[in-house]
Amino acid sequence: MSHDDPAANAAGAGPSRSPAPDPHAATPSWQWPEPVWRGHVEAVRAGRGLLPPRWPDGARVAVALSFDSDHETIPLRDGETSPGLLAQGEYGARKGAGRVLELLERYSAPATFFMPAVSALLHPDEARRYVREGHEVGVHGWIHERNTLLAAEDEKTLIRRALETLTDITGRTPTGIRTPSWDFSDSTLETVLDLGFLYDSSLMADDEPYEVVAHGRPTGLVEIPVDWIRDDAPYFTMDRFTALRPYTRPRDVLEIWRDEFDAAYRDGGVFQLTMHPHVIGHRSRLVILRELLDHVSGHRGVWFATHDQLAGTARDQLGRPTASNSPTEQP
Template structure:
């Protein structure tokens, strides 16, 4: 039988696709801890060598680009976060954690959160259900062993859900996901119209460093926005989040933002944010989700 084209679908079919994973009740709290006006959720995807390994790129050049993230980017980032007293969330593929001995423990020791980001930065939407589930559970077990704490959140390596991802997230008992884009603030994820209890802390490509700074020497991918042009975008995103009383969430990669011209931009952004003094609550993704669910006045 010939597969129908989307324009041939009947209404139950296209409604079914749209409704499979959907945004449910909004979870913006009435207030943030300590009287803050905005919650700042900084996150770092410590991918390092794993995207190259995932694609079978094993020559030293590409791998060294990822190694820079662990060798240079991470130390710079940790120093910067300490300067601003900004607890953050590090989403770490398990293979990255295994390659760089002690790195994930250093995150925890500095007061940051370590969360799931796949096994080897696999493209989870291309995997059979059993393989996706096996890699997710292996990754959770690995991060728990290396950090002493079971992860409570996930960012899928492809920023998307397969037909099986949400069920795997629920089987893992995770509190939140940070891969979808249906809001600026937290919401509960629905599965076929039913509440799941899983909180989404949304991402967006606008608030990610890679679309602005990625480089592929054999393809057409080139950085197209000057670093201070990106600073202007992110500063505007923060300013509106502050005005609305919501969340400013940012996704960064040590091998990308860790370079000199780019860490300078992040420094200027954090100076702009910190100038708001008591109006800003820096928090991990897990702390923010805990607050929107339970309204706890968490330590700042």
């Protein structure tokens, strides 16, 4: 990583250390020997499934709502400082977050807000309000940096600083992390474990929680998987200078998410959703979230859980015999 990387400069990160060169980097993947491609696949893998035999209070399904309160950090990450781009993010703090919180209160639905530290520094009262109203705040990087492009030391510095900042602002130490890139660098897993996180919510290997495995070794880290299907940003994000345009009607997204919930309810599993206050918080989009919560609340046996609560229930399965969990690999 070069020193002109905006994420490192904004965070005041120390000198970068380049990773060791990969002797196969210049070799086409179809020429890789088996140990090379197998090593990449097995570096971070889904281990044992952690779906419990029953949910708390006999619930039929777990519903884990999450919101990534990125606000102004998306343009700031890339060194973009135009008022127009920053205003798009500011909408999330000025309008979207409050609307979301009011809706969650109406349905008595606790949620998890993953917040970049810079976003929390810009809007500390908002971060504290999340906790005050019974929600969870999780780590989402320092300035929504592209963590997969960082040197190991820089990535660890930023995550540690984000963890300390959120703890200072909210008075609660976050137990979970969602990486800004929804991905791991070669050093992310080691950093997450070293800093004591109990769960991650960045990977996509299952519908239900699972244990993360590193090179065949169970790590004890709970993964609460995400997916682009259950994220509002791919459907609604807009950039006037590129081909990035909203391509789905809100009502169509409602249908997709409702079908996802219905399937999770039938399976007795988890319905996890990722949204952003500056995206879902617009009037015509908040309507579909309200209708979705009407649909969800119309079912018996729904457990609304923060990601921390869900991870705690999943983590309890680590002490159970492996046979009681779903297998590592599905046929």
